[in-house]
Amino acid sequence: MTWTGVCDYDHLQPECGVVALLGGEQVALFRTFDGALYAIGNQDPFTGAFVLSRGIVGTRGGIPTVASPLHKQVFDLRTGACLDDGSRHVPVFPVRRRDGRVEVGLGAE
């Protein structure tokens, strides 16, 4: 697996997602209120549109979530599972903070 830096940690506003383009892959990045980082696929599996980074970030039963901005299905930021429809999920990516930078891990471990 290779780690790729995408932006400064301070660039991420809490609970406001951004997208990174990594070798053709669109990765939605979120910094939650407690400072944690999450990275999931940006494509909404219900509509095919690449929009999840623009969803509202929050919690459901304590789980950190993002809601699709198109039809509001809610996804678990930790696992990518859709909490409203068990048959759908989005990929998750390893993400870390290193020297003030946000890095996303890609490729086999």
Added chain:
Amino acid sequence: MVGQRLVEALRDRDAERRWRVTVLSEEPRRAYDRVNLSAYFDGAGPDDLDLVPDGCYGSGGYELRLGEAATSVDRTARTVTTSRGDTLRYDALVFATGSYPFVPPVPGADLPGCFRYRTLADLDAIAAAARHAAATTRGRRAGLVVGGGLLGLEAARALRLLGMSPHVVELGPRLMPLQVDEGGGALLRKMIADLEVTVWLGTSVRDIKRDGARMLATLADGTELDLDVVVFAAGIRPRDDLAREAGLAVGPRGGIAVDEACRTSDESIYAIGECACASGRVYGLVAPGYAMAEVAADRLTGGAAVFSGADVSTKLKLLGVDVASFGDAFATTPGALEVTVNDPVARSYSKLVVSDDAKTLLGGVLVGDASRYGVLRPLVGRPLPGDPLSMIAPAGTGPGAAGLPGDAQVCSCQGVTKNEICAAIRDRGLADVAGVKDATRAGTGCGSCVPTLKTLLAESGVAVSTALCEHFSLTRAELFEVVSRERIATFTELIERHGRGRGCDVCKPVVASVLASLGHGHILEGEQAALQDTNDQFLANIQRNGTYSVVPRIPGGEITPEKLIVIGEVARDFGLYTKITGGQRIDLLGARVEQLPAIWRRLVDAGFESGHAYGKAVRTVKSCVGSAWCRYGVQDSVSLAVELELRYRGIRSPHKIKAGVSGCARECAEAQSKDIGVIAAEDGWNLFVGGNGGFRPRHADLLLAGVDTATLIRTIDRFIMFYIRTAGRLQRTAAWLESLGGGLDYLRSVIVDDRLGIAAELDAAMERHVAGYRDEWAAVLADPVKLRRFVSFVNAPGVPDPSIAFSSERGQPRPVDLPVPRRLAVVSQ
């Protein structure tokens, strides 16, 4: 019915609209309730029997073609040919063709005056014959129903309602031989005979002849009956002809053979309802058909639901007589015991079938009084709560709904358990039977479980929950009060004091709207940005492919040629699709996030500002051309519309607010369909409020008549501010007005007569809004921090999103859809 149920189940499950559905209906009318056909002669019109909810077709990829039958299926090409010569391609096909009435091979069965009992067209024909008989036959008119089952007794009811004396001929030894045992049948016959229905059992019709204007039927025992009509209701046969021609496997006695997924021998073809043969059995009841529709819908959306046979329990009111049959009604289980209470005086027959140790309920029959069906049927296969006789004894109390196990099915038509109903009551704060029906579908089939639903509601002792979501137990109006009173300025402060968790897509936009209404600066300032829906976050409207549309404000719909030219140039230079909106402005669609600031820059430089088309905010004030130009106009509607739009622009509210001003009573601005409508009169302005277009249209109500402009504006100020303060989340003014106790009179007393003493506060709030207004687009352009969000990729800000592509249509761009929707054809009767 079953095809319609499939469509509704699919609409529920296929939220992302992967299926494009075409329903071919042989009959020229929408699906209707065949179970209650005789109600047609009891005052019910076709609309009362209609089963199709508003908005079911014509949107979301659902198309209904009436009077267009499927004529052939080509499984290799995967096409269906229709009676209008159209050929439809399909990825999946569902047969819901139902059944046709079985007509025994009786000589004369095809004579005029012989009818079937299946469709509304059949009923119309029977009614016409009855009218003809009334005009020509002297004395009592009579009709013969062939078949003494469920359908036959329904047909007998229909004939009675048409003023005829019915005869019923049944080959079996009792009425309803499939549902009722001998003892129950005896009471049923007696009660039916008391209703002046002549019952002939154990015999059949030998032949039917015309006898002048009337008909003569001879029974097998030689009895001759003088009749006006003959109605065949002797059972049904599955309509599997089209499937047979297409080479699909069928059951031994007909019916399209299906597996537990309701799939036929061709894996892309399903069959549901009376046309299907599941495990060698064809079901002639609606509940199993509905269960199959749910299974097929689940499978089409990737699920693994299974149809493993269905409960054929029924409870009916036939000719006013209650009849119920459930479980092993005929005691076919080895060792089964029958406990019977037969009271011919009280006209009640009850039988329970129990296991050999008398501890488990296996089934039963109830005739005359079926009030205990609702609690007995869910207990089938379970331990009886007491001695069987006490369950049906006249003095016995019977089991209560509280005694039902949680996983017992309360509604067998829709397959809903007690646990599911109680959970819905609890979690969704349901307070009445209508709410339970909506949420769970329980009680929407035969209705026999409605008394149990009432009991469960009562036993739950629920109070209606008004919590916004899991994070706040307050309503929107209460949140508004709290934020206002405690001068709360951020979401974090609010949720730490009055909520829990970190919010969601329900509560965050509400809080964002409340903060904006109370004047907390730009909606993207600091933490507020994270509360906004994507539309407010990007100050534009998201479209299906993730691009946005831009709508500059054009107050009152009035625009100069220079500004029109700028809009045209911007659209041309950024490759945007343009369309005139219903609110008299111009929508520019297809902008990528990183293009938005450049588009705004051009528009703002030309004197435009945000039109707030993206916000729950005041949208437009539509106007007609008014007295400046129109020869009929009595007031200057354009000037007033411009003034109102500029006054209220940018104000955030529980939902969007639309307004209109018409210059005379001809009402060309359609003001009465708006939240705020003003119509000019000779002596001033008439103010209407609470109108709505859209999903549930509502005409606005007249609040004030013949007022001057200052009074008009002051009243609208207060109307808007009172609405913002007290309405629920996403509640339009129409629903809000209807929810106000005292309605329009109360509203008038508050905002005109100041009954609550809050008018000065409302006026001051509006003054603050007007004074504090700033264009949201210009503010973003002036702020590098806010501009930072308007990039495609955080690590490649200049690279456009490669997933966004356009084709060309009528000289303009059109988004290329990302997923390919799959197509489904439903063939129904």
